[in-house]
Amino acid sequence: MGLPGTNTQKQVSTSPQLLEKIWWISLFVMLAAGGIAIFYRITDGLASTNLSSLMPWGAWIAFYIFFVGLSAGSFLLSTLIIVFGMERFEVVGRAALFTAIIAMIVALTFVLLDLGRMDRFLNAMIYWNLTSILAWEVHFYLLYIVLLVAELYLMIRTDLIRLHQESTGWKKKLYGILTIGSTDLSPESRLNDKKWMKILGYIGIPLAIFGVHGGTGTLFAVVKARVYWNSALFPIIFVLSALVSGTALLTFIYIISQKVRKLHVNIDVVKALAQLMAFFLIIDLSLEFYEWGVSGYGLEHEHMAVLATMFAGKHAWSFWGFQMFLGAVLPLYLIFSKRTRESVTALAIASISIVLGIIGVRFNIVVPALIVPVIEGYPTGDYFPSWVEWVSSLGVVAMGMMLYTIGAKLLPLDEDENEVLSHE
Amino acid sequence: MGLGDKLNLFMLDPKSYDHMVNTQVKDPINVMTDSDYDMDLAIRMGKDAQKVLSGNMTQDDFHQKYSPDLKIEFGDLYASGNANTPDPSKGVRWGMVIDLAKCVGCDTCTVSCKAENRTPPGVSYNVVIEQEIGVFPNLAKVNLPRPCMQCDKPPCAQVCPTRATYKLENGIVAIDYDRCIGCRYCVVACPYGARSFDFGESYEDEMIGFNDITAPEYGVDRGTREKGKTPQGVVRKCTFCMHRLERGEEPACVETCIGDARYFGDLNDPNSVVSKLAASPRAFRLKEELGTEPRVIYLR
Numbered sequence: 001m002g003l004p005g006t007n008t009q010k011q012v013s014t015s016p017q018l019l020e021k022i023w024w025i026s027l028f029v030m031l032a033a034g035g036i037a038i039f040y041r042i043t044d045g046l047a048s049t050n051l052s053s054l055m056p057w058g059a060w061i062a063f064y065i066f067f068v069g070l071s072a073g074s075f076l077l078s079t080l081i082i083v084f085g086m087e088r089f090e091v092v093g094r095a096a097l098f099t100a101i102i103a104m105i106v107a108l109t110f111v112l113l114d115l116g117r118m119d120r121f122l123n124a125m126i127y128w129n130l131t132s133i134l135a136w137e138v139h140f141y142l143l144y145i146v147l148l149v150a151e152l153y154l155m156i157r158t159d160l161i162r163l164h165q166e167s168t169g170w171k172k173k174l175y176g177i178l179t180i181g182s183t184d185l186s187p188e189s190r191l192n193d194k195k196w197m198k199i200l201g202y203i204g205i206p207l208a209i210f211g212v213h214g215g216t217g218t219l220f221a222v223v224k225a226r227v228y229w230n231s232a233l234f235p236i237i238f239v240l241s242a243l244v245s246g247t248a249l250l251t252f253i254y255i256i257s258q259k260v261r262k263l264h265v266n267i268d269v270v271k272a273l274a275q276l277m278a279f280f281l282i283i284d285l286s287l288e289f290y291e292w293g294v295s296g297y298g299l300e301h302e303h304m305a306v307l308a309t310m311f312a313g314k315h316a317w318s319f320w321g322f323q324m325f326l327g328a329v330l331p332l333y334l335i336f337s338k339r340t341r342e343s344v345t346a347l348a349i350a351s352i353s354i355v356l357g358i359i360g361v362r363f364n365i366v367v368p369a370l371i372v373p374v375i376e377g378y379p380t381g382d383y384f385p386s387w388v389e390w391v392s393s394l395g396v397v398a399m400g401m402m403l404y405t406i407g408a409k410l411l412p413l414d415e416d417e418n419e420v421l422s423h424e
Numbered sequence: 425m426g427l428g429d430k431l432n433l434f435m436l437d438p439k440s441y442d443h444m445v446n447t448q449v450k451d452p453i454n455v456m457t458d459s460d461y462d463m464d465l466a467i468r469m470g471k472d473a474q475k476v477l478s479g480n481m482t483q484d485d486f487h488q489k490y491s492p493d494l495k496i497e498f499g500d501l502y503a504s505g506n507a508n509t510p511d512p513s514k515g516v517r518w519g520m521v522i523d524l525a526k527c528v529g530c531d532t533c534t535v536s537c538k539a540e541n542r543t544p545p546g547v548s549y550n551v552v553i554e555q556e557i558g559v560f561p562n563l564a565k566v567n568l569p570r571p572c573m574q575c576d577k578p579p580c581a582q583v584c585p586t587r588a589t590y591k592l593e594n595g596i597v598a599i600d601y602d603r604c605i606g607c608r609y610c611v612v613a614c615p616y617g618a619r620s621f622d623f624g625e626s627y628e629d630e631m632i633g634f635n636d637i638t639a640p641e642y643g644v645d646r647g648t649r650e651k652g653k654t655p656q657g658v659v660r661k662c663t664f665c666m667h668r669l670e671r672g673e674e675p676a677c678v679e680t681c682i683g684d685a686r687y688f689g690d691l692n693d694p695n696s697v698v699s700k701l702a703a704s705p706r707a708f709r710l711k712e713e714l715g716t717e718p719r720v721i722y723l724r
Contacts, residue, residue, distance in 0.1 A: 045624045045657055046606075053546060053620035056608040116606015116621060116657035123605050127586040134609050135585035224714055225579060225615035374617045375710075377553035377568065 019260055027402050034395010037388045038113070046116055048388040052381070055370050059363070059385035060114040063393050065216055066245070066362040067107035067400075068141075069238065070355075072213035073246015075100040075148060075204060082151075083201040088272055092250045094413045095257070097152045099250060099404065104145050106400035113392060133219045140211035147207060151200045153180070154193045159412035161185055174410070213242045220365065228306040228369040233291050240284040241361055247277040248331075248354035255348040257408065265344050274347045277354065278335045285328055302372060310368040315384070318360050327357015465493050517595035518664055519691035520678070521701040522569055523723040526685035529554050529567035533677035533686070537571075540665060540676035541639040544649070545627060547620040549662035550677050569686070571677065572597065572618040572662035573710065573718030580610035580619060589659075595691070595719050596664050598642055604658035611659055615711050616718075624656040640667045664688075691719065 040048045051058050078096035080086045112118055124138045153160075161183055164175035217238030220229040251273040258265045295303045310319050331350035333340075340346035371381040385393075407413065456463040469490055475481035494502045529552055537543070537550040553568040578597045581589045588603035589610055611619045626649065627634040635649040641663055646654065665675035673679065678686040689698035698721070701707065706723040 045652065046621065047623045047625065051621075052623075053611060054617075056611040056621060111607075114607070116608065116659070117604065120603070120605045123586040123588070123603055124607075127588070127603060129584055129587040131582045132585045132609070134583065134607065138585065219609075223579075223583070223613045225613055370612065374615055375553060375568075375570070377555040377566075378617055 016260055016262065023405070027398050027405070030394050030398035031402065032395075033391050034393075034398060037390075037392035037395060040388050041113060041392055042118075044388075048386065050383055050386040050389065052383075054373070054379060054381040055367075055383040057114075057366050057370060058383055059389045059393055060110045062359070062362040062366045063396070064107050064110035064114070065238070065365065066359050067103045067110065068216050069213055069242035069358065069362070070245050070249055071100045071103035071107060071144075071148075071242075072208045072239070073242040073244065074103065074250055075144075075208050075246070076243055077246055077250055078151075079201045079205050079208075082155075082197050083205065088269060091266065091269055091414075092254050092273070094152070094155055094411075095253055095408075096246075096250050097148060097155060098407055098411065098413055099253065100246075101145065101148045101152065102400050102404050102407070104141060104148070105403065106396055108141060109396050109399070110393070113396070133215065133222055137212075137215050137219060140207065140215055144204075144207055144212050147200055147204050151197055151204065153178075154197045154200070156412050157182055157193055158185055158190055163412060171410075178411075209239055213239050220369075225374055226369045227300065227302045228295070228372075229365075231291060231295070233287055237284065237287045237291065240280060240287060241358055243280040244277055244284050245355055245358035247273060247280060248351040248358070251277065251351040252348055252355065255344055255351075267342070267344060270344055270347050271341070274335045274341075274350060277351065278332060281328060281332065281354065301376075305372040306368050309371050310364055313368065313371070314382070315367065319364050322357050322360025323364055325357075326353045327360055331357070462493075462497055465490075465497060514692045515593060516690045517593075517692040517719075518574070518669065519595065519689065519698045519702065519719045519721065520571065520574075520664070520675070521687040521698045521707075521721045521723060523685045523687075523701075524567065525706075525723065526683040527552075527567045527569060528683050528685075529565065530682055532680050532682050533569055533571075536676040536680040537662070540668070541641065541663075542634070542637065542649075543620075543660070544622060545625040547622055547660055549618075549620075549660070568722075569677070570616060570618065570710075571675075571720060572664070573616050573716065573720045574662075574664060576717035576719060577715060579613045579615060579714075579716060583609045583613045585609065594669075596666055597661075598663070598666075599659060599661065601641075601644075601646075601655045601658050601660075606657045606659065608659060615714050615716060619659050619661045622656050622658060622660050624651060643667055643670060 049058065049060075074096045077089065078093050078100065081089050081093045081096075112121055115121055124135055125142075128139070129135045157179065160175050160179045162185070164172060164179055167175060214235040217235030220226075220238075221231060221234035224230050251270060254273070255265055255270060292307060296307055310316065331354045334346045334350035334353075335341060340350075367383055371383065373380055453463070456466055472481060472486055472489065476483055476486050531552050534548060534550050534552055538548060541549055543549060550569065550571045553566075553570060555566045555568075557564050557566055574595055574597050576591070576595070578589070578591060581587075581591055581597060584590075585607060586603050586605055588600045588605070590598060590600070592598050606621065608621055611621060638646050638649050638655075640646075641655075641660075643666065649656075665673070665677075668675060674688045678688040687698050687701055689696040691699055691702065693699060701723060702721045704723060707721050708724055709718045709721055711718075
């Protein structure tokens with residue numbers, strides 16, 4: 001959900017207005033294409049996908065866990081500022097929370113698309129099966145979205161009131177609604193906001209780690225029928241790769257949104273974020289190393305088959321190309337090499353490369369484990385998403401980017417330190 | 425000399441054998457005196473039991489005559505009755521036994537299942553996994569028919585977010601087609617690959633009238649098969665032909681098996697054929713280590 005691609009750096013002379021036009025047009029094109037694909041999805045049902053009973057989950061589930069991860073990662077980054085007082089990251093705090101909300105909406109849209117009976121989605125809330133991790137997750141996601149919205153409201157409340165006072169017309173009405181009737185601009189109320197933000201942050205950290213993303217990993221880890229997922233390390237790897245992708249996305253959004261508006265990019269912030277993301281990435285890689293090493297050492301037949309599918313199967317390019325090269329080797333080189341570590345452009349490339357790499361990670365979680373049949377002698381699954389799956393995914397992502405762009409335009413997502421100080 | 429006489433040269437006469445055996449047999453009176461129980465009663469019962477066998481005494485008279493003594497002798501142990509009587513309060517719990525030594529891999533079960541349940545393309549409640557194992561010349565062809573295992577601890581029911589799949593009293597794992605949201609978590613979680621998603625396909629093009637009728641699965645008659653209509657878009661699996669069981673028939677795969685390799689019955693009844701076969705040393709269950717407690721038992 002970044003802003004226009006890296007071409008902005010080459011065409012510094014292009015006016016922001018033109019860029020914005022291009023951006024909106026491309027969003028609308030993607031959205032329209034996605035709409036057509038979703039139309040086919042609705043009329044033909046899941047027959048429009050390349051899924052089968054042998055390969056019950058595919059691209060949409062991979063994107064769903066990717067966006068849940070982005071959300072959890074972004075939120076946890078925001079808590080570094082709110083709860084742990086890491087002020088140097090303050091510039092991305094609001095964007096982090098807003099990204100977390102949008103990513104969650106996108107993730108749930110992917111889950112909805114994936115349901116065989118979309119019309120019955122409420123059943124997961126009405127008939128709550130207490131032994132089902134998925135049922136718990138659905139409830140955690142909703143609770144988490146409520147918490148994120150409350151936290152963002154507290155963060156931008158005073159700015160909303162100010163915008164309400166300053167603006168006219170429909171914007172005044174909108175901000176009036178968003179303030180939920182609050183008009184208190186006193187420093188005491190701001191302190192009160194900060195207190196509650198901290199409390200919500202404290203609640204949010206375990207909710208995001210155990211409830212939202214660790215829980216999503218648990219959803220896979222408890223499936224004893226699939227030996228590759230059935231590991232206690234799995235939920236932890238999920239949380240770590242969430243932190244990696246969340247930090248990477250926010251670094252990218254920060255750089256791009258500053259650049260397109262021709263604002264100053266604070267290289268120290270970017271470097272600090274990049275180092276944080278490299279730190280998370282290295283822990284993530286070590287956990288994966290142990291996961292694969294230990295499971296491979298067992299020489300257990302099914303385990304070996306999954307590893308062979310992932311490392312050397314038909315779609316091994318997604319492992320080596322996305323997960324390993326884009327998701328680890330290239331960004332680590334860019335972050336640590338003497339020639340590139342001071343360059344904003346290089347670090348922007350490193351961060352978007354990680355985001356793409358983590359998409360590969362998510363696909364490699366879902367697909368190889370399902371390709372290997374549960375009983376020897378069954379036909380081996382084969383899966384590559386159909387055009388409906390690709391294009392609808394593009395549409396859903398475009399929807400998220402559009403929501404983000406609208407939010408970034410209307411909501412006070414920039415933390416202007418001077419302004420905040422002057423009011424306090 | 426005839427052949428019989430020649431053989432007799434090497435044999436003792438029958439009485440000598442008896443003698444040899446008798447020296448090894450303990451004196452029954454001594455053995456019974458050593459036991460904690462009443463010896464006179466045992467001898468009297470033994471004699472009357474012979475009368476029952478020869479038809480000079482009815483079983484009822486025998487029971488009447490000895491009941492008071494046996495109650496004194498064995499107490500509750502006697503009063504509890506026959507351990508092999510099924511407990512009627514437990515009801516029927518269906519189970520299936522498949523004798524792999526009798527399976528020829530003809531796929532009749534698969535075909536009759538598709539015909540009975542009118543399953544669409546891509547949905548097969550029963551399959552036969554056929555595999556060649558070993559290296560020439562030591563080859564074996566293994567056929568493994570695989571219905572739903574109707575596990576007592578079903579992972580599919582455990583993971584279902586809506587409780588649409590659940591365990592029935594009679595042992596069958598059922599799916600509520602009207603509640604299922606089609607998330608396919610159960611398909612992923614089933615260690616036996618016994619579940620399929622109904623993608624809405626049809627044999628109508630190659631078989632006229634396929635869509636005109638559906639099987640009354642779980643006793644619910646859903647009429648014609650139509651686009652978007654339940655059970656399209658939900659997960660399906662073998663029901664042990666519950667609609668047939670309810671009218672006193674065996675599942676289609678059991679009835680049609682050409683080699684009589686499948687047995688069906690009540691695993692709660694210790695005298696049923698399936699219970700007896702389940703106790704055979706040849707018996708095993710698939711992926712026992714996962715703790716799913718399948719109700720389909722194989723004989724190797």
